[in-house]
Amino acid sequence: MSLRSTTEAWSALTRVFHWGMFALYAGLIGVGYYMVDLPLSAAKMKIYALHKSVGVAMLVLVTLRLCWRAMDRRPTSEPMSVWQQRAAVTAVLFLYGLMFALPLSGWVYNSAAGFPLRWFNLINLPALMAPTPTWKLWAKSAHEIASIVFMSLVAVHALAALKHHFWDKDKTLSRMLPRRKGWF
């Protein structure tokens, strides 16, 4: 099993990116909706700090993922109608766009709110802008809306994959799933 994707299946690295980032995003969004309603405490700030650190890491990960995608081969697409093909490509494009929009809007929100951004207690990252109340409101809304659109698209993406698997009985889903004999 090669590191690169084959005409039959996605490479191990692609699958690690896909499922690893899925798990991280599920955690980020879950924690994100949980933490906002917490009363002020040091624990709340620690949870925020972790959310922000992982969020910034996602920015790096999605960049690496796109680089890898550009270098890698792709499995040949299963036969499907043109509209399905287009819908799938559009959804994936938006998903990638949102994987940038989510951390960036969060970063802008954090900067506009005048909060520090310490990455995993290692280094402090610069603010993207000076504290600005109006931008704070806009960025907060953008961050929230992006998360809702993202969750909706992930749901559509997953339902489509399940439909291909159980209805069309093709390999669209199985070639992205972990191998029975491990990842490689």
Added chain:
Amino acid sequence: MCRFVASMLGCMAVTMAIGAPIYPVATGSTLQFQGTQQGEKFVGAIRAYDAKIAFDPADTAHSLFDVSMQLKSIDSKSLERDQAMQTVDWFDTGHYPLATFRTVAFRSLGTGWVADADLSIKGRTKRIAFPFQFQKSATGAILDAKVALNRLDFGLGAGEWADDSMVGHRVEVWVHLVLAAPAPSVGEKPPTKAGAKTAH
């Protein structure tokens, strides 16, 4: 009426006890502090304060700095942080709206001055050394000071905030007071020509 008379008498008593010229605080003055949150420095400004600065380098025994700060006026360019500072864990301004600073003695360092002063925050008073520069200017004087404090000395950020992982212990207080010329008091020598020139 009684109150008025009492305050007038009080004021006179203070003025007489001070003796040194009282410099009115003018615009351009700032009272700020710098703290650290998650390794990043931030500056908070105390917008509302009342500072009585009576200082005579030749007569420090009758000099006095008496400052009262309204902690609800703190602005650190972050709404959440400003709100947090008002809570019981921090300044607890519901119970302790004011911080006060009052000098007890002055020492000359040659290059500058040090005042021993009582600083009270959140009901706790600590005697601190307050090094400062006092430069007479054409329009009055400039008072600059920088002093480092430990927030734990005043019970700021107790409990789960006590360790410095989220908020650093060291806080620097920055004082920059632009002082106008003292009003001539009764019995004082008439202003010189230079003094009269700068009065307006």
